[in-house]
Amino acid sequence: xxxxxxxxVEAYLSRLxxxxxxRGVSDARFLEETRGHLSDAIDDxxxxxxxxxxxxxxxxxxxxxxxxxAAKFAAGRDRVLHGILLGVALALGLAIAWIxxxxxxxxxxxxxxxxxxxxxxxxxxxxxxxxxxxxAIGLWVPLNLVIEKPSRGNILGGFVIxxxxxxxxxxxxxxxxxxxxxxxxxx
Amino acid sequence: MLLxxxxxSRPAHGYALVETLRLRSGGTFDLPEGTLYPALxxxxxxxxxxxxxxxxxxxxxxxxxxxxxxxxxxxxKESNWRRFAQAVDGVVEGIA
Numbered sequence: 001x002x003x004x005x006x007x008x009v010e011a012y013l014s015r016l017x018x019x020x021x022x023r024g025v026s027d028a029r030f031l032e033e034t035r036g037h038l039s040d041a042i043d044d045x046x047x048x049x050x051x052x053x054x055x056x057x058x059x060x061x062x063x064x065x066x067x068x069x070a071a072k073f074a075a076g077r078d079r080v081l082h083g084i085l086l087g088v089a090l091a092l093g094l095a096i097a098w099i100x101x102x103x104x105x106x107x108x109x110x111x112x113x114x115x116x117x118x119x120x121x122x123x124x125x126x127x128x129x130x131x132x133x134x135x136a137i138g139l140w141v142p143l144n145l146v147i148e149k150p151s152r153g154n155i156l157g158g159f160v161i162x163x164x165x166x167x168x169x170x171x172x173x174x175x176x177x178x179x180x181x182x183x184x185x186x187x
Numbered sequence: 188m189l190l191x192x193x194x195x196s197r198p199a200h201g202y203a204l205v206e207t208l209r210l211r212s213g214g215t216f217d218l219p220e221g222t223l224y225p226a227l228x229x230x231x232x233x234x235x236x237x238x239x240x241x242x243x244x245x246x247x248x249x250x251x252x253x254x255x256x257x258x259x260x261x262x263x264k265e266s267n268w269r270r271f272a273q274a275v276d277g278v279v280e281g282i283a
Contacts, residue, residue, distance in 0.1 A: 029249070030224055030228070032247065032249075033201055033224055033248075033249045034221070034224070036200070036201075036202070036246055036247055036248045036249070037200075037201050037202045037205075037220065037224075039246060040200075040202040040246075040248075041202060041220070044202075062219070062220050063219065063220045063221045064219030064220065064221035064222060065219075068219065068221070068222075069219070069221030069222065069224075069225075072221070072222050072225045073224065073225040073228075075225070076225045076226075076228060076229045080232065
């Protein structure tokens, strides 16, 4: 016996998909598994004598709120992704600081552009830790500056330099959120 | 460990796993069912379970099974759990 997947389930799957996208996750397999799970649960409820509507309500209640399920799912993904992104951010930040410290390098505009772009890209990929990517990328150039020429002006300048990757990372995060909202509106 | 133990005897899809956990625990492990899948996906990423789609009665289900790494992990976790449970029993019985 196989009950038809009711509209309530389709609506739940849409909500779950939207909650996942909000967290930067797109996983068709998880949604397909959820559909199968809810269908099995509804069939089971109907076999136990519930009406299809009651069985559907029970299945959705037992599966859990879409917001909570998406948060759990995204948390697992985030741990892996964030570990990788942190490694990439540190490597990029150190590389930019190394280039900037070369004796013949005199183009602070390009350094600022690199800090802005790389932090922006990481903010786009991992919007939930934008501040961390900004620090991991942007800390090394001002640190090197302060170590080489310790002065009050360089310390203050260091904070100004740090603002550049912060701006980039949060801009990347904002673009990602706008993209997710636009996809939701289209859906 | 609970999920690995539930998969020990045979491969199963998510809904069947939930039912197994509920039945074997006498209804104690009645968790929100949606939280099972993130855990299964984490186990799969860790190489402890493998999964594939299976189709029956016109419905697609992702079926999970233990890998060799999953089996040895389960043996280790069971042994750790037994030691821990014995220690707790010892303390509690000592108090009582």
